[in-house]
Amino acid sequence: MLDIEMFREFPHIIRADFDKRNLPHDAIDAVIQADQEWRRLLHATDQLRREKNEAARGIAQAKKDRDEQKAQSILEQVAKLGDEISNMEQQTAEALHNRDLLRMRIPNILHEDVPISDDETGNTTHSVHGTKPEFDFDVRTHNELIEMNHWVDLKRAAKITGSRFYFLKGDLARLEFALQQYAVEFLRSRGFTFVQPPVMMNRTAYEGVTDLGDFETVMYGIEPDKYFMIATSEHPLTAMYMNETIPEDMLPLRLVGVSSCFRREVGSHGITDAGIWRVHQFTKVEQIVIARPEESWNLHEELLANCVDLWNSLGLHFEVVNICSGDMGTVASKKYDLEAWIPGADQYKEVVSCSNCTDYQANRLDIRFGTPGHPNQPIVHTLNSTAVATSRALVAIMEQNQQADGRVSIPQVLRPLMGGQETLEPCSIE
RNA sequence: GCGGUCGUCGCAUAGCCUGGUAUUGCGCCGGAUUUGAAAUCCGGUGUCCCCUGGACUCGGGAGUUCGAAUCUCUCCGACCGCGCCA
Missing domain, CATH: 3.30.930.10 (Bira Bifunctional Protein; Domain 2)
Known part of the structure; x- marks a missing residue:
């Protein structure tokens, strides 16, 4: 499996290799796209978790202060975020799995001494x-x-x-x-x-x-x-x-x-x-x-x-x-x-x-x-x-x-x- | 196959009973001090991301919960004893 950095920073190297192998570039584009999709989902999920964590932190404080009313109101707010997050987490995990499945199908980069031929x-x-x-x-x-x-x-x-x-x-x-x-x-x-x-x-x-x-x-x-x-x-x-x-x-x-x-x-x-x-x-x-x-x-x-x-x-x-x-x-x-x-x-x-x-x-x-x-x-x-x-x-x-x-x-x-x-x-x- | 003990950052450890976001030591990296070294002191030392910030991480997964290293279930692995066996 190629390092994901290769797809992010040096895709031209992989593309040149695919040209040597006479392969279309679709598989490379698919990995790059899947990686972007995963990162988008990961970031969105992280933001939601951040919101939830910030809110939840208030619960411990409220309970310490014996302010049950405040604690209750935060509880309701956090409960809503929970469902949203578990939904996003599942999507994110799937996106990562999908990316790596695609990535594992990309072959190694050929050494420069390898003769070029179709068979x-x-x-x-x-x-x-x-x-x-x-x-x-x-x-x-x-x-x-x-x-x-x-x-x-x-x-x-x-x-x-x-x-x-x-x-x-x-x-x-x-x-x-x-x-x-x-x-x-x-x-x-x-x-x-x-x-x-x-x-x-x-x-x-x-x-x-x-x-x-x-x-x-x-x-x-x-x-x-x-x-x-x-x-x-x-x-x-x-x-x-x-x-x-x-x-x-x-x-x-x-x-x-x-x-x-x-x-x-x-x-x-x-x-x-x-x-x-x-x-x-x-x-x-x-x-x-x-x-x-x-x-x-x-x-x-x-x-x-x-x-x-x-x-x-x-x-x-x-x-x-x-x-x-x-x-x-x-x-x-x-x-x-x-x-x-x-x-x-x-x-x-x-x-x-x-x-x-x-x-x-x-x-x-x-x-x-x-x-x-x-x-x-x-x-x-x-x-x-x-x-x-x-x-x-x-x-x-x-x-x-x-x-x-x-x-x-x-x-x-x-x-x-x-x-x-x-x-x-x-x-x-x- | 049966019974027991256990799995926490590279290694070693604390935390688990009683749920509130992982302690300490060693090692390693950087700095101070030193002619140099040792010793000492200070800081750092898991992963990911759109990296002035955030999220995740206690063998894996699931569940309960606002919140799980901690409670429950399940799987995996290690060790000890018993049974079977080349």
Whole structure:
């Protein structure tokens, strides 16, 4: 959410941003108008309350003076104002709610490096890493590999839950486990603190970190407690410090979180999403940073460098993409994706997303830094980046490291975590 | 799930029984004093607004009342004990 001051003092900045995104300005005008309406109502309400308070003050005095007649006459005067005020209070509260609902739909201001384009074809290549693997046999898709090796059971999962859920079995499940631990240790060695978050959040906290539309299309709601399953550990780890002032010497705060992630994936279909590429539940190791505004852009590059080094160490071929205006979404100001080479699909596909959300989440969550208790402290910046979403990393490893016999070579760095094993063997249970 | 104790400004506290607009200490900021520091003294230190002024604020919401931190209901959260449990 953008600071309301942006709409009052610098609307031209928001307008320029909307031009980049090729959006009409109606939504901005609506916020400005709603803000004016709220302020008008607030002021009118305050004036009424003032009248009432002034009158009511006389009651205490009159009673002290034992002047019951005077007290009674004031009472009648004040009673009338009471109804008027409660009516106005309701209108004012509604106006504020309306303003912020409109305001929450305004996206973050794009960084100047973001390429301008209406859709994802405008994304630009930032860098290319590793070498594209060559195969002297017909490559299999990961979907074929998991089936012939019995590594994933989608059918039985559909039976007990529904489509796009899965049992992960045998060596592929062990590899998934190894990936988690490897990524956590990798980031720990770079100064990140390991945190395991709750996988459900209440609505108030959740509204601070995500696009409002996500409540309909992304998150699972839990009844009767009104919680939401997290779509990523980014959400609880960023909201963790809501309504707090973080002592400045604690910044930048580097956290590495691991959690199951749950996504409804409403409207997502297609053959390119087959197998375990797009699923309702997966595990993700995530980097989170809370920082001073002046250091956030350097830290964004640091997060990307961590991803690049991590994925390079797995021996995989991928490229880094600078996401353009039309593909950006609501919360991020700038975003890099890592796209891994998926031979069976003959394309690069998204495996990592690395964002600087600047003060967009922190405004809503009211996370500040400085001396706790000191008024008007500055708002922090929040950043997040995938380290590995294990299901997608498994797809990249399976497809890039596949052998003619359908077995898969285990990345060197993960072998010590799998008892020195060099190849993923078929699961003995079908 | 049951029973109890509790939730007040960054932290800690008073006020609640008996309704009249939040006390004190620490911390922090500014000033005085000092070569400098400590100590001491003075002032400030929640939010919002159309800001010489005003309104709001005692976990959230509702109710009673002219008026609620205070009384009533309800929800949330914390802690302790019991029960159940990986």
